[in-house]
Structure formats: C-alpha cells, structure tokens
Amino acid sequence: MQKPGQAVDFALKETYPKIGAGAVTGDKLSCTYDLVEQMQYLYVRVVKAKDLPSKDVTGGVDPYVEVKLGNYKGITKHFEKKSNPEWNQCFAFSKDRIQASVLEVVVKDKDVVVDDFVGRVWFDLNEIPKRVPPDSPLAPQWYRLETRKGEKAKGELMLAVWMGTQADEAFPDSWHSDAAMVGTESVANIRSKVYLSPKLWYVRVNVIEAQDLVPSDKTRYPEVYVKANLGHQILRTRVSQIKTINPMWNEDLMFVAAEPFEEPLVLTVEDRVGPNKDETLGRCLIPLHQVQRRLDHKPVNTRWFNLEKHIGAEGEKKETKFASRIHLRVCLDGGYHVLDESTHYSSDLRPTAKQLWKPSIGILEVGIISAQGLMPMKTRDGRGTTDAYCVAKYGQKWIRTRTIADSFAPKWNEQYTWEVFDLSTVITVGVFDNGHLHGGGDKSGGSKDSRIGKVRIRLSTLESDRVYTHSYPLLVLHNSGVKKTGEVQLAVRFTSSSFINMMYLYSQPLLPKMHYIHPLSVIQLDNLRHQATQIVSMRLSRAEPALRKEVVEYMLDVDSHMWSMRRSKANFFRIMKVLGGLIAFGRWFDQICNWKNPITTILIHILFIILVLYPELILPTIFLYLFLIGIWNFRWRPRHPPHMDTRLSHADAAHPDELDEEFDSFPTSRSSDIVKMRYDRLRSIGGRVQTVVGDLATQGERFQSLLSWRDPRATTLFVTFCLVAAVVLYVTPFQVVCLLSGFYVLRHPRFRHKLPSVPINFFRRLPARSDSML
Numbered sequence: 001m002q003k004p005g006q007a008v009d010f011a012l013k014e015t016y017p018k019i020g021a022g023a024v025t026g027d028k029l030s031c032t033y034d035l036v037e038q039m040q041y042l043y044v045r046v047v048k049a050k051d052l053p054s055k056d057v058t059g060g061v062d063p064y065v066e067v068k069l070g071n072y073k074g075i076t077k078h079f080e081k082k083s084n085p086e087w088n089q090c091f092a093f094s095k096d097r098i099q100a101s102v103l104e105v106v107v108k109d110k111d112v113v114v115d116d117f118v119g120r121v122w123f124d125l126n127e128i129p130k131r132v133p134p135d136s137p138l139a140p141q142w143y144r145l146e147t148r149k150g151e152k153a154k155g156e157l158m159l160a161v162w163m164g165t166q167a168d169e170a171f172p173d174s175w176h177s178d179a180a181m182v183g184t185e186s187v188a189n190i191r192s193k194v195y196l197s198p199k200l201w202y203v204r205v206n207v208i209e210a211q212d213l214v215p216s217d218k219t220r221y222p223e224v225y226v227k228a229n230l231g232h233q234i235l236r237t238r239v240s241q242i243k244t245i246n247p248m249w250n251e252d253l254m255f256v257a258a259e260p261f262e263e264p265l266v267l268t269v270e271d272r273v274g275p276n277k278d279e280t281l282g283r284c285l286i287p288l289h290q291v292q293r294r295l296d297h298k299p300v301n302t303r304w305f306n307l308e309k310h311i312g313a314e315g316e317k318k319e320t321k322f323a324s325r326i327h328l329r330v331c332l333d334g335g336y337h338v339l340d341e342s343t344h345y346s347s348d349l350r351p352t353a354k355q356l357w358k359p360s361i362g363i364l365e366v367g368i369i370s371a372q373g374l375m376p377m378k379t380r381d382g383r384g385t386t387d388a389y390c391v392a393k394y395g396q397k398w399i400r401t402r403t404i405a406d407s408f409a410p411k412w413n414e415q416y417t418w419e420v421f422d423l424s425t426v427i428t429v430g431v432f433d434n435g436h437l438h439g440g441g442d443k444s445g446g447s448k449d450s451r452i453g454k455v456r457i458r459l460s461t462l463e464s465d466r467v468y469t470h471s472y473p474l475l476v477l478h479n480s481g482v483k484k485t486g487e488v489q490l491a492v493r494f495t496s497s498s499f500i501n502m503m504y505l506y507s508q509p510l511l512p513k514m515h516y517i518h519p520l521s522v523i524q525l526d527n528l529r530h531q532a533t534q535i536v537s538m539r540l541s542r543a544e545p546a547l548r549k550e551v552v553e554y555m556l557d558v559d560s561h562m563w564s565m566r567r568s569k570a571n572f573f574r575i576m577k578v579l580g581g582l583i584a585f586g587r588w589f590d591q592i593c594n595w596k597n598p599i600t601t602i603l604i605h606i607l608f609i610i611l612v613l614y615p616e617l618i619l620p621t622i623f624l625y626l627f628l629i630g631i632w633n634f635r636w637r638p639r640h641p642p643h644m645d646t647r648l649s650h651a652d653a654a655h656p657d658e659l660d661e662e663f664d665s666f667p668t669s670r671s672s673d674i675v676k677m678r679y680d681r682l683r684s685i686g687g688r689v690q691t692v693v694g695d696l697a698t699q700g701e702r703f704q705s706l707l708s709w710r711d712p713r714a715t716t717l718f719v720t721f722c723l724v725a726a727v728v729l730y731v732t733p734f735q736v737v738c739l740l741s742g743f744y745v746l747r748h749p750r751f752r753h754k755l756p757s758v759p760i761n762f763f764r765r766l767p768a769r770s771d772s773m774l
Helices: 184-190 499-507 522-540 549-556 565-593 598-613 615-634 656-662 672-704 712-731 734-745 758-764
Strands: 041-050 063-069 072-075 086-094 102-109 116-124 141-146 152-164 193-196 200-211 224-230 233-236 248-258 265-274 277-286 292-294 303-310 319-333 362-372 378-380 383-385 388-394 397-400 411-420 426-433 450-458 467-478 481-496
Touching: 041 063, 041 102, 063 086, 072 086, 102 152, 116 152, 200 224, 200 265, 200 522, 224 248, 233 248, 248 522, 265 319, 277 319, 362 388, 362 426, 388 411, 388 549, 397 411, 426 481, 426 549, 450 467, 450 481, 450 549, 467 656, 522 549, 565 598, 565 656, 598 615, 598 734, 712 758
Parallel strands: 292 319
Antiparallel strands: 041 086, 041 152, 063 072, 063 102, 102 116, 116 141, 141 152, 193 397, 200 248, 200 319, 224 233, 224 265, 265 277, 277 303, 303 319, 362 411, 362 481, 378 383, 388 397, 388 426, 426 450, 467 481
C-alpha cells in the first residue's frame, strides 16, 4: 500500500479485522453490524423496585441502586421518600474488562453520613443468558432482595440481565464501564449521537425601487441605498443613480437561511447625508416562512412593502406609518445546492428543495473499528492522556461515536449507514480528543476538543460491494511540520442499488441546474459558503452532546481558501505532474525527429504515410490506442482508497516559516519585521508571476500584429505568403501537402541546423505592446 517515496509511517496499511462481512462465523450477529468486530457486554437494566422498607427515623426511604462488578460500579439516580421507585436505567460492562465471577446489584438508602444497606440481588456470570438481535429484548423479572447473610429481606427489585454485543438496542443509552472514571455531570458528553445539518436555503432579495421617500432635508438630492439584514448577515445595495425620492436599484442580494427560520429579513432604506452619517428613511420586516419558495428559474411575483419609521424615544412604542413603499422580489431559491463544504470534496450535491431530489443509487456503510498509537493530547494527574472519539460527515448526516476515556488505542466498533445520491462525493472521518470530560461538562469554559486527524474517502474510487479494511494514518500539520498522531482503522463498503442509475449519473451536471442557468459569482459563493458554515456550526453546537464549533469547522475545511505558500507549491507541482505527460511526449517526438532510434523513426514514417493516405483511420487509431492503454493499466489499478498524501501536499518539505505563515491569524498577529520579510518574499514571487504573464501577453500581441500593419514590412511579407500559400494549396492535393510537411518535420539531422527556423525568426521579430508600457 506504500507509495514510492513516501515514508512508511505515513503509508496506508491493509488490515484484516475479525468482522462479519465476507466471513462465516459461528456466532450470529445482526447484519447491520457486519463491518465491525463483536464486542461482548454484560447488560444490566434496573427497572424499578417495590415495597422497600423504611430505614430512617422519618419512616421513609431515599433509594438508589448500585451495580457492582469487580472494581466497576454503576449508580442510578436516587429518589426522595419513595418506596416504589422507577429508574429504568441500563448499565453495560465490557467483557474484556470483567475480572469478577459475580454480579452484585445492591439497593441502598441515601443518607447524610453513611448510606444504609436495604437489600441485594446477585448473579453468577456463568448463568447469565446470551441475547443477540434481532431476538426480542429480554423481559425484566422481579427478584426478592436478600440481606448480606443471604436471608430474605423486605422488598423486590425488577431487573433484566443478559450478555449481548454493541448491536443491542440498549447500547447507545447505557452507562458504560469504559466511562467509569467520568463524572455523572459529564456522561452526556461521551455518548454516541447522530446529528442532522439544518436545511439550508439561499434567500434571494431583488431590490427594485422605492417610492415617496421622505428625507429630513428636502433641499438636497438624496443618496439612497438599501441595507438588508438577516441574522448576522448584512448586505448593502449601491447608492441609487437616481437621486430623487423615487430611487431605483434593481440589484440582487443573496443570503443563507436555515430551517426552522428563527430570524426575519429586515430591510432598511438609508440616506447618506454625510461622511459616515446615514439617516434611516424607513424599515420593513419580512418573516421568511411567508416568503415564496422557488424551484426553477422562473421569476416570482414582485410585491410592494410599506416602510415604517420609528419616531421618539425607546420607551415610546408608537409607530408612524406613512406612504413610503419599497418594491421587492423575495424568494427562497430551492433549486440551488447550498455549499457549506469545499467544492473539491463535497459530500452532498443535491438541491435544497426535496421535490428535485433524484432517487438514491446505493448505500454507504462505514465501520469505525478502532485507533492505534494515538498521541497524548493533554495532561491529567501529571501524565499524558487522550479521550478519543470519531466524527463522520456525509450529506446532511453527521455521526459521533462514543468517547473512550483515557486510551491511546480506543476500540469503538460502531457502524453507520448513509444513503448515496451521487458517487462524485467524499465522506470525511475525523478523530478528536474530548476536552469536556472533567470539570463539569461545558463549565470548563475555554477548553476545546483537539483535532487528532482526519481521513477523506471519495466514493467514486470504491468498487461496489467490496469491503475495504484499512488503517489510515492520522496526520496533522503544525507550525513545526507534519506529525503523525496515530492511525484509525475503518471498514468501508458501498453497495449499489441501481447500476443503470449509477452509470447514468456520469452524464449529468455535477451541481443542480440552477447553478448553470443563473450562476452565482465566485465571490458570492465564497461569502455564502462562509455564512453557511457559520450557521451549521452554530446549530450543531447547540445539540446535546454538542458537536463543537472547532470540530465542525475542521470537518468542513473552513480555512481551505486561505493563502498558504505550501499549498501553492503543492498545486504548482500538481500542474507540472499533469503536464508531465505532454512534456514526455514532446521529448519522445524530439528523439524521433533526431533519429535517436532509426528503426522507431522509420516505423513512425510508415504509420504517418498510412494515416495520410487513409485519413479515415486517424480517429479510430487514436481511440483504439486509448482503449489499449486503459486495458494495460487495468492490471495496476489502485486496490485501496486514497488517503492523505504528505508528499503530494508538500507537507514533508515545507519550510518552518512557511508553516508559521499558514497558521498565522487573519489579520496577522506576527511582528512587523516578520510581516515585512513575508511581504518582500511575496513581492518577489509576484514579480516572477508578473514576468510570465507579461511574456504570454507578448506572444499573443505578436499574433495580433501579423495582420494589424503595426510593422508594415512584416505584415506585407505575411499577406504575400498567405496569397502564395492559398494558390499553392488550392492546386496541390491536401495529402501531398501533409506528406511533404511530415517528411520535412521528420527529416534526418544532417539536413538540420541548430539555428531557429525561419517562421520562428519571423514571429520573434513581430512587435508587441510591451514597449508602450510604463
């Protein structure tokens, strides 16, 4: 799996986990969990108790249950003065960590000093039944409480105890022995969870005109513009060219909004009465749930909205309505896909409106098995530790695995499924360190969830119905360079539901048709993407457990558009690699022309003669050649998904100062000397780019000057040559011309000389406009 020239540490490794897919195992496991290893758990569901005896002088009992298994202890919540409590709490103990042979369930009475013993039930682990879905859940039973001596005590406890796997329905909501060290107030932060991105819409506001505005100073020409506000998004039209009380704009403003619509669209008409001084002429408020939804490019109806002006002090609620109006065309554009990810690795390309969705083409299943060799991300009790969890994002569905506390080799073994609507999409899996397990959850204030690394897998690179089991390197770029922070083991399978629909997709546009009928500018798309990512991160951070802002931004690659010297170099070398084929062909053709291998050159002459005499063979020959290359390359086709490549990213050879510049804030926070040095470096690079662009412009202007008579002698020569060439080509068969031209190009070196040819000499003497530049 290692690529040439790539360090072993950063390579992809194929793994062979003990998963159900593709193997026949004697142990039955639900088919929905066949991409992960089975993890055995002892489940204890504490349902309720009845007839508990009173233990304190007040005659009541404050019961809770303690589930003990060796060194692990799970505790239910306690009730005040209740002899028939209902808990309905489930506890899961990992079989790998069980060191006892007896399970003890103790009912206790909460007290100020020492909690009183009420009664207990105990089980021999060898006699506990096994349950695997899709078997029905085990029915709880009543058990009579016993004293410490084994005698019958007053009261009964309803329990269900069984051995199961992570496929059990009780697994997600159970208290886990893995998290025994986590405080009860932080348990919510370790649970697995499925999130859905909010449904995003583009809001198009076409500001047409306003009528009968009332400026305070009627002696001057008003300079009116419209300010539109939606949540934190503020956009302004230009100042109207018609400086009257009936201004016109006919300008489009675009916003991003998320369902449910919480904030209205507020439009304010303002008059620029002086520098940095604006006067509000009127305001209107439009709730988005009343706005028309548009599915195609047909324009929606325009509407006139009354402008309201607020007069008086803040406490005065009186509003004076007057005749000023604004003419608008407002709609929710459902025909676009709202981009919240980088266009290079989007996980969803569907339009907002569900009516326009095509049927799904398959299912993507991902088993998040484990991680190995994680680095310590923080210090606790004087030693390094990591509390790792995974986040995966595809389409609108985000998943978060449970957090495995204090482990450098966590085992999650959780499996998730997504519907696939387009193969040209990418799933992103990120690994993070949970920074909110200690200190009371969110009360820890400034602590953040640290990034450990992420993996991207493009679905179009996966074969259908094949299970890919690989260990992916987790790489993070720091100021000091690229670091491997561990490996994550995944099992991935794409299952196609319709082969014909899947192949048909390759002929369809990548984005919904509105992106081509009414395209948005690059600047608009950048601004709208920024707003969309802010909305998504804000909504997901309000969930429980929260998917934090720093996690969402890392998964969505919010800073991918920022300047980076390293990324610029990497993209330059990518272009050079793409052009490498053309350069190699040019060198090969040069060797043919110079007769480096006479036999090959003679064969090329024969092939050339055949193609000239039978031109109808040219296209079939080209396509047959491409077909044969494709068949030949099939033997060496990639057998593994792509992964983060340090050599391609130019991360292993980046200069420390370039990395420091990449991680600098915007605007910069570095000292003036460093900024000056970087500015000078950028100027020198810009100078080289400027020279190359100037050379390209010069060559283009020389072509234009062939017939422009800027150099009258050169144009006379060229025009005369064109006339002679036209006459000669008219009377000479085309095949003869091609043969003579080909033989001239392929002539033997003894008929060549090292000086440039006549056409090149003529072209280089043509004038350009570079001598007219300052």
